[in-house]
Amino acid sequence: MFALRSDHDGGAGPVRPALFGVSLPVDRFVLPRFMRRPARFITRFCEGEYQLPRHFGVAACAVFLSGSVVYGAWLGGQIPAAAQAVTARLGFAVDQVRVSGNSQTSEIDILQELDLSGWTSLVGFDAEAARERIASLPWVKVAAVRKVYPDEIEVRIEEREPFAIWQRGSRLAIIERDGRIITDFDANRHSVLPLVVGDGAEKGAAFIAKIEAHPELSSRVKGFVRVADRRWDIRLENGITIRLPERGEDKALEEVLRLDRENGLLSRDIAVVDLRLEDRLVVGLTPEAMERRTAQLAEQAKAARKKPGKSI
Numbered sequence: 001m002f003a004l005r006s007d008h009d010g011g012a013g014p015v016r017p018a019l020f021g022v023s024l025p026v027d028r029f030v031l032p033r034f035m036r037r038p039a040r041f042i043t044r045f046c047e048g049e050y051q052l053p054r055h056f057g058v059a060a061c062a063v064f065l066s067g068s069v070v071y072g073a074w075l076g077g078q079i080p081a082a083a084q085a086v087t088a089r090l091g092f093a094v095d096q097v098r099v100s101g102n103s104q105t106s107e108i109d110i111l112q113e114l115d116l117s118g119w120t121s122l123v124g125f126d127a128e129a130a131r132e133r134i135a136s137l138p139w140v141k142v143a144a145v146r147k148v149y150p151d152e153i154e155v156r157i158e159e160r161e162p163f164a165i166w167q168r169g170s171r172l173a174i175i176e177r178d179g180r181i182i183t184d185f186d187a188n189r190h191s192v193l194p195l196v197v198g199d200g201a202e203k204g205a206a207f208i209a210k211i212e213a214h215p216e217l218s219s220r221v222k223g224f225v226r227v228a229d230r231r232w233d234i235r236l237e238n239g240i241t242i243r244l245p246e247r248g249e250d251k252a253l254e255e256v257l258r259l260d261r262e263n264g265l266l267s268r269d270i271a272v273v274d275l276r277l278e279d280r281l282v283v284g285l286t287p288e289a290m291e292r293r294t295a296q297l298a299e300q301a302k303a304a305r306k307k308p309g310k311s312i
Helices: 033-046 056-075 079-092 107-114 127-135 205-212 249-263 287-306
Strands: 096-100 140-148 152-159 164-168 171-175 181-184 195-197 221-227 231-236 241-243 270-274 282-285
Touching (some): 127 152, 205 221
Parallel strands (some): 164 195, 195 221, 241 270
Antiparallel strands (some): 164 171, 231 241
16 A cells, blocks of 8 residues: 555654645555555655656647637537538538438428538538428428438438318418318419318318218319308309208218219209208209299290180
């Protein structure tokens, strides 16, 4: 064990242990093992056994000033920029970006969210932050960003699936099957989607699926209108509106399909097929058909008056 100054001097009596020339109040003082080597060096340095190297002061000042500059740059946020510049010039500058999984999202939008410059280094590039920015784009459901050294970024996305066009007031929006809004309607790209109108219509996926089970009807549908969030109207491409009841819409649909197969109901010159009453079906004529019907009745009445044996 290492003890500081604990030896005897020629019978002159024990000498008290000392540290840096100061006598300790105990006969024997033992340092912990991990402190012995530094303490021995400091003691010998203070007693003049070691000499400082030449230009030690200049080197120490240079180290201090360099440390101060580095610390200041770190506080000012300049270290990442410096690391980016250095590593980019060492061959780690982003040179290629591969994008997959996008059909509705443009590559330009993805590149903008990557926030790349001409000297962006792959070493300092924050892939997680870029992933979060890309995931915030309207059509993106899931995004993944991966760094491929030395100079490539790989972006893979999974997009949301458009289900219908939702009209609420004057606003048109593309929605998912669960009713979530994706983005505003673009007539150039999504005009083939079914149209749902009114509050609550965005939750009509189950009803639309029910109509799609009847291709002879679904192929004619122009839009689905939710009335007071209680029942549905179906608007056909030829202008006919089918008014379904609040309850028993399945039975009403079967009835109107039967009448169409047997009598061509949905191909006639009518405006409305009203199925809201349980015991009857009401058909409303178009204005043109009403005029023709009125004229026809007038002709029939006129002809009846001209028949012989009939009094006027």
